[in-house]
Amino acid sequence: MTMTACKNCPLRQKSMFTPFTQDELSFMQSFKTGELKVDPGTTILLEGSNSPQLYTVLSGMGTRYKTLENGRRQVINFLFPGDFVGLQAGIMGEMKHSVEASTPMTLCAFRRDDLWTLFRQHPARAYDLTWIAAVEEHFLGETIASLGQRDAIQRIAWALVRIHERLKAAGLQKANRVPLPFRQQDLADALGLSLVHTNKTLKTLRSKGLAQWSDGTLELRDIATLADLAMIDPERPQQRPLL
Amino acid sequence: MTMTACKNCPLRQKSMFTPFTQDELSFMQSFKTGELKVDPGTTILLEGSNSPQLYTVLSGMGTRYKTLENGRRQVINFLFPGDFVGLQAGIMGEMKHSVEASTPMTLCAFRRDDLWTLFRQHPARAYDLTWIAAVEEHFLGETIASLGQRDAIQRIAWALVRIHERLKAAGLQKANRVPLPFRQQDLADALGLSLVHTNKTLKTLRSKGLAQWSDGTLELRDIATLADLAMIDPERPQQRPLL
DNA sequence: CGCTTATTTGATAACGATCAACTAAAGTGG
DNA sequence: CCACTTTAGTTGATCGTTATCAAATAAGCG
Structure with a gap:
């Protein structure tokens, strides 16, 4: 597979201040395991499953949602190009929500097991990841304020x-x-x-x-x-x- | 200041699988800048401020909340011993919510600038941090589902x-x-x-x-x-x- | 002992849910 | 090619959960 790091990958977007080293670029290539193309309606990640994959949205849009026992559905947020998906599963071991494509989507797939390698060998990328998680947490907080107030x-x-x-x-x-x-x-x-x-x-x-x-x-x-x-x-x- | 890493620090709790090395322990000591004791009602972190500190709750309880323009208040979550506070500010540069003590609290304070050192020198701790962020994100998602459904x-x-x-x-x-x-x-x-x-x-x-x-x-x-x-x-x- | 804060309870109003029905567009199969 | 079905959007009527208003009780506290 010939590739450079994905153009829309958030790990790249966030790196404007700390450019990739050659070593990192080659690591990114091995970190990426492939591209996933899915049709609208496809469930990319399923609540309760133990996915070995992390994804970056390259194109298309989708929803991240939870389903309650009474059948009601809560969309946690919408997924847009550049969003990172599956960090929770990657780091907690199990999906706590589902992800579904609303349009045709292409995703950049990573191996979950490589996360630890990332942290060990590329602290700047690991920091980027945590930055992403912090930003997401902020938006979830704002959503909570919206629903509540x-x-x-x-x-x-x-x-x-x-x-x-x-x-x-x-x-x-x-x-x-x-x-x-x-x-x-x-x-x-x-x-x-x-x-x-x-x-x-x-x-x-x-x-x-x-x-x-x-x-x-x-x-x-x-x-x-x-x-x-x-x-x-x-x-x-x-x-x-x-x- | 003589100290070991704080007993209730989540960075310690989460480390049962990857114990501290001697080097890490000494780093934690320098990472920690002091303990903060506050009275009930004290605002520990203020929305919009640019706090140079991160905290770990050692004892006591508090609330993390946002205030809307119309004066309504949304409590994002409650803070209990072991919780980590300020990662957002630490990593995004500005608080997006306030934190207030409901009881007398003691907090373990860290320098935000040391975060990057942590990532560079102690990837296992950095991974712990990201794990904490992912778990928190999960809980916020559940809260959204509660408010919505x-x-x-x-x-x-x-x-x-x-x-x-x-x-x-x-x-x-x-x-x-x-x-x-x-x-x-x-x-x-x-x-x-x-x-x-x-x-x-x-x-x-x-x-x-x-x-x-x-x-x-x-x-x-x-x-x-x-x-x-x-x-x-x-x-x-x-x-x-x-x- | 007034003053403030937290909890409790009743009465009324409103926002939004639910129910029902209809339109329009887009397949799908005979 | 046209019934038939399915899905998404729209609108009106009704109902109910929850907000708001008002007031009372009780517990600190200077």
Whole structure:
């Protein structure tokens, strides 16, 4: 397999301050075990399973979710290009949630067993990984605050703004439009709202001229008002500090 | 300062599989910069600040929370002995939440700048840190599922069972009783419920003989029924897999 | 002994869930 | 090629869980 480290790999993105050494590059090549291409609807990782793989999303989008005993589904977050998947399983030994593709996806696969080698031999990459974990933890904390303290319209405004930011950062924005190939049910499950109420709330935002989401495309027409509605503190783009 | 690595430090707890080397022990000593003792009500870390410190909780309890612009407060989680605090600030450069002591607390303080040294010189400890971050991320995911998919009585049952488990693991259990020195308002803010409804729901659990929480002590009388009520999948104790 | 904080309880209101039905688009198979 | 099915989105009506308001009790505490 001829390859350089994946172009969209977060381990690469985060490395702008600490460039790869030749040794690291060759290690990355051995760390990567292959690319995975999946169709929409495919379950990439299954709750309770013991996956030997870690992944990086190279393209496509998906959902990370838990299923409760009563059948209800909670989408923990959406997966976008550049996201890292499976660190929990990689490090804890068992998946605590499932991952499903919403679009065709290509993923960069790593061997879990190589994680330890990474830590031993490439502390800068290990630090990158922990940085990623810390950033993710931060977003989960914000999600908790949304579910706990925001009402329906605030939650949806918050989600749309954050998703827009994320996709913009991933370079997928064109004139305030970003691709958002999920169903309303997915957003509802992410925000703890019913499908019906999610639909009606989206209609409200639409009729107010704030945001439009249809045919897999999200367009934010008034980000300032949306951010204000959602009580979002203007967040500087995440950027890793120099070591 | 004469010291060994703190007894309750998670970096020590998690190291049962990879014991400290003499070199590491001496590093831990230099890594630790001191102990912090604070009174109830003290804000240990403030949202938006740029703390140069990381902490480990040695004793006492506290809350980790965010405050929204409208003044509402979301408790992200409770802090118990053994918990690690400030990794986000340590690695991202800025606190995204506040930390406040609910009881007198003693904390073990580390210099943030030493984190990188830790990664470079002690990969096993760095791996421990990432393990901790992954476990925390898992719990946040479960919290999201609770806020999104469980109703009031399920949320409270879930929280009480999880808290009980956590305190038991910390060795604070005595005959199904654990210390829980928080206010009902804290639990309400953690679960996204109003104080009034939290109070009424606790009463329901009490009258059903399932759980009793008063005077800072939580007693679970019927854990099986509570876990069933909360739809908790029986979770094996978190234990780090061998490398 | 007033003052504050935490808990408790009842009454009322509202936000969002649930139920039901309909439209539109996209397969699918005979 | 057209019934038939399935999936996603939309809308209206009703119900219920939970928030909000109000007030009372009780426990520290200067």
